[in-house]
Amino acid sequence: MTVALAACGSAKEAGGDSKDDKKKTGPLTIGLLLPEDQTARYENFDRPFVTKKIKGLCADCKVLYVNAKSDPSVQQQQVDSMITKKVDAIILDSVDSKSIASSVRRADEAGIPVVAYDRLAEGPVSAYTSFDNETVGKVQGQALLKALGNKAKSGKIVMLNGWEADPNAAMFKKGALSVLKGKVNIGKSYDIDRWLADKANEAMTGAISSLGKDNIVGVYSANDSMAGGAITALKSGGLNPLPPVTGQDAEIEGVRRVVTGEQYMSVYKSYLDEATAAAEMAVALGRGEKVNESNTVDSPTNKDIPATLITPVSLTKENIKDTVIKDGIYKIDQICTAKVKAACAAAGLK
The missing domain is CATH 3.40.50.2300 (Response regulator)
Known part of the structure; x- marks a missing residue:
């Protein structure tokens, strides 16, 4: 279930310009970065659901999982590691939405799209899925x-x-x-x-x-x-x-x-619906395809981010x-x- 946001402008097509030319077939490597392990949902639901959905869309795709354990600096290092490993896309649930912006920017500069998951990270994220908070x-x-x-x-x-x-x-x-x-x-x-x-x-x-x-x-x-x-x-x-x-x-x-x-x-909150949206976005973006969502959201740094919002x-x-x-x-x-x-x-x- 998704809900429409108040008018935020026309929907943005994620991935653009040079990234549109990079069509990739075959297996992908997708980084999954979760923020902490104190809340049971991340290990019990988000991680297995996202992984299963990615595998369902792309059986040969590889998921690289890391958990920041509530440490913003650790998560920044984890994003840098994903960039070094040249993953095709990143699903990011940020510990600190502001401090992670520079890491999102580095991923964008490296041609790696970032799907903001559950929390809207600042910086040039390509898509976002969460609940209507x-x-x-x-x-x-x-x-x-x-x-x-x-x-x-x-x-x-x-x-x-x-x-x-x-x-x-x-x-x-x-x-x-x-x-x-x-x-x-x-x-x-x-x-x-x-x-x-x-x-x-x-x-x-x-x-x-x-x-x-x-x-x-x-x-x-x-x-x-x-x-x-x-x-x-x-x-x-x-x-x-x-x-x-x-x-x-x-x-x-x-x-x-x-x-x-x-x-x-x-x-x-249906973590399965949220995981499904994130997996679909990450696989599409990893293949160099566009994400077309009728809903968009604005972060403090970027406007018209394609978004799927789930009803609680x-x-x-x-x-x-x-x-x-x-x-x-x-x-x-x-x-x-x-x-x-x-x-x-x-x-x-x-």
């Missing part, structure tokens, strides 16, 4: 309002936003605030370093100390990993029952917490069967361990 924030904000009901203004909410270096984090926050502003009282708002659960735990602990446990009615957490850290802090702080907590990514632990009611919701879905206890189970992300027995078996049965997961 403002909509992600709106989905989270709407879910939190629904969970709060008539208690929305009876206390304070705490916002645990994503890492400032990730451009998606700003869009999640913008989307959430467009829904929440004026309808809740925001007691504390934090931008969490590298999306780390322990940093979210520290921030939540500080918020409880500052605001008082009886004054916190809800928690906006931008992803599941941070939600886990926040929930641990809420339990340690003596909040019982727990206030509604949002999340994102449908990580297995997050889904289990949704089943038990510790976490109110997550955001399910609010995941709650009620639709687990129709989302992550139906799409084959998890099996019921993977979610329903002994610890959550009773909650699974109550939710109809058996």
Whole structure:
């Protein structure tokens, strides 16, 4: 599923001028650069899905995979290594969208197209695929309002936003605030370093100390990993029952917490759809073909970047069967361990 952006000008045809003349047949080598290994999705879904889709399009193609483990300088070195190895295309999920721009430029100068994956890197990227990130924030904000009901203004909410270096984090926050502003009282708002659960735990602990446990009615957490850290802090702080907590990514632990009611919701994003778009773009660009997308986006450095955007879905206890189970992300027995078996049965997961 894709969604149209507000008018960004006519669609750009990626790869241009001299690159259009470089038509390549036969096997390709495609670099896949992922940003970190703290969030389960990258190793569990993105890497295998992208690799499988590339192989499905081009059985003889080779995928060179590296993970920057949250270090921008390491990722810059990894891009340089891909340039040295003369890969035909790069799929790049940037650690830091700004600092990677010079590396993207060097790849472009070497005639290697870069597909920005999940996060919109700065520099002359040839195409982009991600989710409609403002909509992600709106989905989270709407879910939190629904969970709060008539208690929305009876206390304070705490916002645990994503890492400032990730451009998606700003869009999640913008989307959430467009829904929440004026309808809740925001007691504390934090931008969490590298999306780390322990940093979210520290921030939540500080918020409880500052605001008082009886004054916190809800928690906006931008992803599941941070939600886990926040929930641990809420339990340690003596909040019982727990206030509604949002999340994102449908990580297995997050889904289990949704089943038990510790976490109110997550955001399910079809990594398979995103991986498919990235693989198709990378193979086409690697062959010297054009990418024609009706949607375009602008980065701070480049305009009219061809883009495929995937629509996110609010995941709650009620639709687990129709989302992550139906799409084959998890099996019921993977979610329903002994610890959550009773909650699974109550939710109809058996």
